[in-house]
Amino acid sequence: MNQSSVCPRFEKGMRIVSKRWAGLIIHQLLKGPQRFCTIETALQISGRLLSERLKDLEHEGIVKRDVYPETPVRIEYSLTDKGRALAPVFREMEKWTSVWIELDEEPAADPLTK
Amino acid sequence: MNQSSVCPRFEKGMRIVSKRWAGLIIHQLLKGPQRFCTIETALQISGRLLSERLKDLEHEGIVKRDVYPETPVRIEYSLTDKGRALAPVFREMEKWTSVWIELDEEPAADPLTK
DNA sequence: ATACTTACTTACATAAAGTAACCTTATTAC
DNA sequence: GTAATAAGGTTACTTTATGTAAGTAAGTAT
Numbered sequence: 001m002n003q004s005s006v007c008p009r010f011e012k013g014m015r016i017v018s019k020r021w022a023g024l025i026i027h028q029l030l031k032g033p034q035r036f037c038t039i040e041t042a043l044q045i046s047g048r049l050l051s052e053r054l055k056d057l058e059h060e061g062i063v064k065r066d067v068y069p070e071t072p073v074r075i076e077y078s079l080t081d082k083g084r085a086l087a088p089v090f091r092e093m094e095k096w097t098s099v100w101i102e103l104d105e106e107p108a109a110d111p112l113t114k
Numbered sequence: 115m116n117q118s119s120v121c122p123r124f125e126k127g128m129r130i131v132s133k134r135w136a137g138l139i140i141h142q143l144l145k146g147p148q149r150f151c152t153i154e155t156a157l158q159i160s161g162r163l164l165s166e167r168l169k170d171l172e173h174e175g176i177v178k179r180d181v182y183p184e185t186p187v188r189i190e191y192s193l194t195d196k197g198r199a200l201a202p203v204f205r206e207m208e209k210w211t212s213v214w215i216e217l218d219e220e221p222a223a224d225p226l227t228k
Numbered sequence: 229a230t231a232c233t234t235a236c237t238t239a240c241a242t243a244a245a246g247t248a249a250c251c252t253t254a255t256t257a258c
Numbered sequence: 259g260t261a262a263t264a265a266g267g268t269t270a271c272t273t274t275a276t277g278t279a280a281g282t283a284a285g286t287a288t
Contacts, residue, residue: 006142014207088210096127161235
């Protein structure tokens with residue numbers, strides 16, 4: 001007895017992409033393949049969660065993990081076709097945020113911006 | 115010293131919209147104004163969380179709450195302009211899920227669908 | 229007065245996220 | 259050989275968010 005009127009695929013997709021950090025990680029990887037520490041620094045996410053989330057996304061077929069046995073070892077994360085197919089979603093999201101999102105004064109470092 | 119390379123507006127927007135249930139609620143309201151119990155049933159979300167999330171979204175200027183003192187009282191939730199402006203994001207998301215999301219067999223109620 | 233409906237709240241258990249310290253493999257520095 | 263550094267994690271622990279169930283408040287309807 002499923003009362004839900006929401007498309008189950010949409011629901012599942014939303015669960016994957018809107019999980020905390022997942023969207024920002026994908027958005028970051030849309031800029032190109034990157035290694036662990038680069039993403040960690042860019043998003044200010046902890047290693048623990050980045051590791052966990054990258055595993056989730058790899059498991060969902062959105063992220064690909066490549067090991068280059070150089071010295072020191074280089075591990076690059078990139079998007080699969082499925083991941084890259086999310087680009088339009090994020091483009092629209094960027095449009096929306098640039099029009100509708102205001103930052104509450106917070107920087108406190110540059111009073112001239114307000 | 116903000117090392118983050120992500121646009122703060124994008125980050126903030128993502129936090130709002132990708133919070134658990136927020137996206138599904140907005141998507142649901144894109145179909146038109148609805149009352150509490152309708153959303154509750156459609157999304158299979160608990161009253162506790164729906165109440166909390168609607169308040170968040172109202173606070174962010176995405177959702178509007180209208181009280182009609184009928185009998186019994188009717189309270190309708192709808193999207194503001196800011197909320198409706200998210201439509202293209204969800205359209206792209208729908209496209210992505212319809213192409214890339216597979217449902218793992220789960221229904222168990224209708225074996226003919228597999 | 230009692231019951232019913234809608235729209236919430238409260239209280240409590242569980243799960244996820246955040247933080248910090250530690251581990252592993254390899255490489256160079258002393 | 260021992261220490262120090264670096265990448266890419268993992269473990270242990272605290273805090274916050276989510277899920278579940280039961281309860282409340284206002285306004286009828288009987």
